[in-house]
Amino acid sequence: MQDALFDLPAAPPEHAVIARFQLGGDELGEPDQWSLVFDAERSLGAAVATAGVGEVDGNEFGGGEVVIFAYGPDADTLYRVMEPGLRALPFRPAHVVLRYGEPAGDDVVSRRVEL
Template sequence: MRDALFDLAETPPEHAVIARFHLGGDGFGEADQRALVFEAERTMAAAVKAAGVGEVDGNEFGGGEVVIFAYGPDAKALYLVMESGLRTLPFRPAHVVLRYGEPADDVVSEHIDL
């Protein structure tokens, strides 16, 4: 007899791509800036889905910046699919953090300036 409790497949840790763009000011950016972000996000989400490397999970506006979040099993593969879309956004300064694992103090991450 097998014990199903010990036959569970181990779930790989979730990696993340977190892109941060400065919009200026202290608010949510201008309407045209938000429209550019939404369009780039839709394009990247379609590319990520087609490549099967994860999902673009959304954004957060505030404090004069926007942050775009994406998650999948391989942060580098996810970033490579998203890179061209991220670089089309004109807002600077900007950077991306690739997080290789679940959020924790000791998780490996990589910082990439755009």
């Protein structure tokens, strides 16, 4: 589909890799867990950037878990780059959701992978 005003190609839908890890301690986990997550996030971000497959977009702590978000044009490729770093985090239970397309679309497909 083209943008009629500027005759530009439409941007491809953005896929996502959303990783959820159960933490110990209170609702936000423990400080030593935070440092492991922040270190892993920096490492994941570097790997994703080097591979040129998207970006690691941050994390969210709460409800006794941490969620790490990454986005790119191909969820499978993005996950393949991130998988070793995600599996290295010691927190369990854990899983990843691969989302194929924009979150608001009616036809969004997703797949869950247990870590």
